[in-house]
Every structure is written in C-alpha cells, then in structure tokens.
Amino acid sequence: MSQKKRIAIVGGGISGLSCAYALRNDPNLEVVLFEKQARIGGHSHSISYTPPGSDQSFWIDTGFLVFNERTYPRLIHFFDELKVPVAKSEMSFAVSIPRKNGTALEWAGDTINTLFAQRRNLLSWKFWGMVIDILRFNALCKKLAKTNAIANSPEISVEDFLQKNRLGLPFRDWYLLPMVGAIWSCTTQEMLKFPILTLAQFCENHGLLDIVNRPQWFTVKGGSREYVHRVLDKLKEKGIPVLMDGIHYLTRHANGVDLHLNSGQIKTFDEVVLACHSDEALSIIQDPTENEQQILGSIPYKNNIAYVHSDESQLPAEKKVWAAWNYASNTPVGQGLDDSSAVCVHYLINKLQPIPVDLKEHQVIVTLNPHTLPKQDKIFQTIEYSHPLFDTQAIAAQKLLPNIQGKHKVWFCGAWTGYGFHEDGFKSGELIASEIMRNAHF
Template sequence: MRVAIVGSGIAGLAAAHTLQGLADLTLFESGDYFGGHTHTVDVTLPDAQGTPTTFGVDTGFLVLNERTYPNLLALFSALDVSIAKSDMSFSVQADGAGPGGQTLEWSGSNLSSVFAQRRNLANPRFLRMLADIVRFNRITSRLAEKGEDLGEHSALLQPLGDFLREQRFSDEFRDWYFLPMMGCIWSCPTDQMLAFPVATMVRFCHNHGLIQVTNRPQWYTVAGGARQYVQKIVEGIADRRLATPVRQVLRDPQGVRIVTDGHVERFDAVVMACHSDQSLRLLGNGASQNEREVLAAIRYQPNRAVLHTDASVLPANPRAWAAWNYQRAPSADVESAQVCLHYLINRLQPLPVTQPVVVSLNPQREIAPTQVLGEYAYDHPVFDLAAIRAQARVHDMQGQRHTWFAGAWTGYGFHEDGLKSGLRAARSIIDTHGLVPVEGGEAARRQALPGVFA
C-alpha cells in the first residue's frame, strides 16, 4: 500500500514512524529542512576560552515534561534521544507601568526575582496582582477539578475577557501576569486570547501544572537540539523529499493523486500533516462541505522569530531574567499588538557558551544586524471558540475519501498534540486497511511506539 504524508512536522513524522514496515511511504516537505516547528540551527560563538564553538540552538519546539508529554517521551526513549533538565521561569517587562512611569520588571523564579525591583514590596498595585494570582489559581483549579462540560451553555465556553471581568480580577493582574503568561503559551495577540473560551486556558494550564504553587512538573529539553529525533525518524524513511511542495491533492474512488511541480503520482491514502489552512488549499474544490467548515475554522497567527545575542532586550535588572521574558507593548493599544517574547536559550538548553543567546518572537525594536544569527517565520493556531467547536468534528473527517488529517491544531497546538494526532491517523490507516508488517513482523512491532499495536 502506498501512503503519502504531506508535511514533516511532528505529526507527519509520527505517522511515518508508526507506518514504517507496514506501507510504502513517501514524505513530502515543502521547506528546506525536515521537522516543521522543530528547527535546530547551528550557531558558532566563542566559548569561555575564546575558542569558536559550533552548537545547535532550537528556535521552535523547546521543552517537554513527564506529566503532559508521555507519548513524546516514549518516542525519545524508543529512538534513544537524550534529554536534559530545563527551566520554565517567566518574567514580565511592562513599559510605563512602574512608579513614576518607569518600566515594571518582575520574574516568578523565586521571591527575590518576584521583587527584583525592591520598591514593589510597598507597591499596592503590585501586591494586588500577587493576591489575584493566588485567587486565580484557586478558582481555575476548582474549575479544572470539576471536569469538563463543553455543552452549548457551559461556563467553560465563556470568553476569557468576560471571565476576568465577572470574577473582578484587577487590571494589574490582567496586564502584568495573565495576558503575558497566555501570550507566552499561545504566541498570539492578547485581543485574540481574550476571545479564547475559558476551557482552552483551564484545560491546558491545569494539565501543565501552571496553576499550581507546588508539585509542578520538571521540564526537559533535547540535549544537542531537537533535530536529534527528527534525523533518526527521517533516516528510516526511504522516500523522503525535501523542498518538494505539494501543489494539489486530487481524490477519486481509487485513491489519491499528489501533484508536485512537473509530477503527478498515485497513492492509496494520504495523511495531511500540515496546517489546516494548507490542507484546505491543497484539497481545493475537492474538499467536502464538512472539510471546508472544519479546516477553515482554524485561524493562524504569523510570528517572526529572530535568533541573536543582544541581551539588552532582556529586563534591565538581571535579577528579573528568566527563561521566557515577556515584553509588554508600550503603546496604549496593547491588546492588538503582537506578543513580544524573548527566550533566553542559555536557561532553556545546556549551551557550551556563557554569552546570552536569545530567540525573540516579534521583537519590538530591530536587533542590531551584527548580532543577528538568523530569522524565521512560524505560524501558530488560534484556539478561539470556532476552533474548539471545529476540533470536535475532526474525527468525522478521518478516512473519508482515502484522507486522514493530523497536526497540533487538533489539540492545544503543542508537540504532544501533533504527535498524538499523527499516531491516531496512522493507527486508523492500519485498522482500516488491516495492514501487517511486510517482513520481520515482531521487529516492526517492537519499533512501533507503545500503544500503537495495543
């Protein structure tokens, strides 16, 4: 059986890895590297002795934990990919929000970093924010523990903006903590986040331990860069095609035709492991009504990532430095501004240099060209109410007209979600077509991820 996989992000790689030995696979990737949002870039900088040292820096996917990434950890274990402890500390810079119009700076790493600016010990607005954080954690933990009820009139479908107003959370909490944290998680403007249903925030934050004061999960990163796992999966795919954009996917009763530049090839099935809007564009007029409605409901936020060594974008007070450093827009219209976030890679990954290495998402000012190491574009799904409702309909599309859909857009937008969707698509193909290993049956089963053949 011939199976085409369109897209080499974690969803496509998971599907390909699971189908190895069971089908004749072809992996199509339009870009110049495999991995999608897993993008490790080589950087050369002087080490402590001044010797130029080359190492990998992740500019997209960065961290995982044992509680909410079990399938990804199982994959890494199966591939013998090493992980290292990481840091998920968080800081906020808010221009003009401090006393006398100065910049407010604080970090959640420890008590000293919370009060990195010692004057905040006597700042009633700052203390009100801290009190609201405690109250917010208590309220949302209670919602999470009650379980999910996503019926048409569920309180969990209420927009976050309405939820904050009804619960009387302060502006300080909203602007100096809540929206920065949400921006760091979903990489989209705050006006979009305020339209998210409460369920999106509660489910994710509860699962990831972000609304707990104690017993938070340990976070990890891939030692040497996340491309380690990408390379190991791709090496096992005989027909892998880089810089080969799919232009059209045509379906008929016999199967699928994949159209690339100058070529048309027939397959028995296709896994659309790309963004939902890309899938819709490739299906074109051949998309069913259900496919059009579901795929069009997921919107995306374009983000610009700059890899550089300019530490001046971090908080002016080094006590407030963190792994994730949010910078609030200085303009009055902060809600529509793109999220600005500076990842201090030295805190997130073990690097062989002490010089700060930073990935800035949508930097508010241009980084000096002499300090720029690379620039990349990433699109992130927007999980508003329309998206949440569309996700519930994805299952009905799977396997229709020889087509399966996979991607992080089917879940929370994160690596584990993309991986699980790729596993589900592959498992469905296996079950639908009764696939069995062509040769070396037991070996093929052992290579599969835990649970895939359960």
C-alpha cells in the same frame, strides 16, 4: 498476495514523522513522506550557532524547545525508544512593561526575590492585588478544570471569566495575558477571546496553577535535530522514501488521490495524510467538502518572526529577573495592552538548553516579534514560524474532526488538533497511523 495500499504523508514536522514512524513496520502499506521545505522537522528546527567573536559553534533550537514527563508522555516514550539524549531545562517566566518615566515594571516568578526584584513593588497595592488575584485565579481554574463546571457553556471567554470573578487589571495585564500570549504566540485581542475552560484545563495539566511541585522540564541535548535524524534513520531502514517536494494541490477520484507536486509530477495514492497546518491542508484540497471547509477554515494560523541574536538590551533591565521566557510589552503601565500587536517574547537559550561551559557568558536569545529590532551586528538569523489561533470557534471545530477523518481518502493531523504543542502533534500523527493500519487489515 494482495497489493499494498499506497499512503502519502504530506508534511515532515512532528505529526508527519510520528505518523510515518508508526506505519513503518506495516507490511500491507507502502508509505511516502513529502516535505516542501529544504529540511525535515517543522518546528523542530536546530541551527548551528556561533557567538560573536568566537569560532566555536554549538546547536540550539529555535522552535520546539522543552517538554516534561507529566504532559508529554507519548513524546517521552518516543524519545526513550529512539534513545534521544535529553538534559534538564527550566520554564521560568518574566514580565517587563514600560513606565511613562522610561523605566519598566519587571518581575519574574522564580522566587520571592525575583517576584519583588523591584523592591518598590512591596509597597504597591496594585502589585499585591496581582499576586492575590494569581492565587484566586489558580484556585478558580483548578476547580473549573476538575469539575468541568461550565461544560454546558464552553463559549465563555477569558474576558468574560475575568469580569465575572472580578479579577483586576494588574492581574490581567501584568500576568495572565502575558503568560497566555507567550504560550500561544497570540495578540491581546486573541487572548481575551480564548475559551476559559480550555485554558483552565491546559494550565492544570501543565502545572501552571501550582506554586510548588511543578513538573521538571527537559530539552533535547544537541538540539531537536537529534530526534529528527533518528526518525529518518528508522524510515530509511524500512525503505520509506522522503521526497523534498511540496504539494501544489490534490484531487480525489474513484481510484484514489492524485498529488500534483510543485515539481510538476503527479503521483497517485490510495489515501493521503495531510500532516500540515489546517490552513495549508484546506488550500491543498482542490475539491474540499463543506465539512472540510467549515472545520479546517475555523482554525486559522498566524505568522510570527523569530530573531536569533545576542542583544542583551532586549532582555529585562533588571538582570536578576532574566528568565527562560521573557515577555515584553510596548504599552506603558496603566494603559492596558495593545489589542493588535503580536506578542513579543525573548527566549533565553542559556536557561533552556545546555551551552558549552566556556561560552556561557554569551547570551543566546530567540526573540519572537520584537518591538524594536535587535542590533544589526548581533542578529544571527531570522526565521518565520506559524502558530494556530484558538478561540471558541476553533475549539468547537476540533471536536468535529472525526467527521472528516478518512471519509474521502484524506486524513488530517497536526499540533492544531490539540493545544498546538509537540505532544499534540505527535499524538495526532500516531492516532491517524493506527486508524490507517486498522482499516488496512479489515
């Protein structure tokens, strides 16, 4: 009987979990999952929230929140297999940009009523210009996504595309950059460098270029912890250990890969899956190849601080504008957007996840990078997240990933291999698992 191949998976986020789950039944493999944090899940981070003045708690998510059937097919199948409870959610979007007089330009995309929540905008030619340019942009991007019209020039940026097609500043500053910044948690400067072809394909796939017939969004009932616990139960059934220990560094040799753990131990494996962020993966490898340095180093990450709180003053002043995602600028109308400041988005959990009926009057908010901190007595918890930054260099590096996958006993997976979302993370872990199993049998 041949000896089992020992596989280490480094990282307990969606990619590491999907990889371990896919490998769990292979009799030729011995799998171990490592996680440096005190919890498993990565961006699947549920917390028990207690509203101010209440003694009742309920679970909310602070990272991964929503998914849909159109663009998360593998994740949907995964959840169905695990019998994960889900509930309908919404993906409404609002924008709030201060004016010099102390008020703000505010609108939301739900209905005509929320679009023109501020009736004065009915008489604003700049606002109407934004609306018209949204329709123009949608049509242009639909054509771009379907025809791959600039496939030979993928380096064209959002900024170049806007200038070429004479899309106005109100459209750029009041709609597009807020939307892109909210989706990818990046600065204005980073948004403008984003490859337009990638953006067009993403928006088309996610129904963001449609005014009607947008996909129904869902959330995990009881928090994403529900699916994480189910995966861990399946791994436990198969005897796959989950070790809460980080990797200080790894070294490769003729007989395999040595993992030097933060605890001081050294464990040897035949192959290692680095299911962590690209920058973390590069820092773990003590002897990276030139290709590994170039590819992993081209996809950086940026830290963002999330505040879980109940301070309603952080939301748009116009209550009818309140949406699931609320973008807030700190630069007055007409002055563009601050190139360097991190994007500020207020996620209104009441619109995203089920809240107990008797507590629905309590607004639960997760704010990413607030311009002014929520009131201290209304802050429940702060959490640090990291998000990948995508530009033309990063997109080009993604296409070169096959050149380093498994070549030197190390595999790479993570949401950063795609658009940066849960479906991307899940698919990347599943893909690496299939490659490992295929190699193990030949």
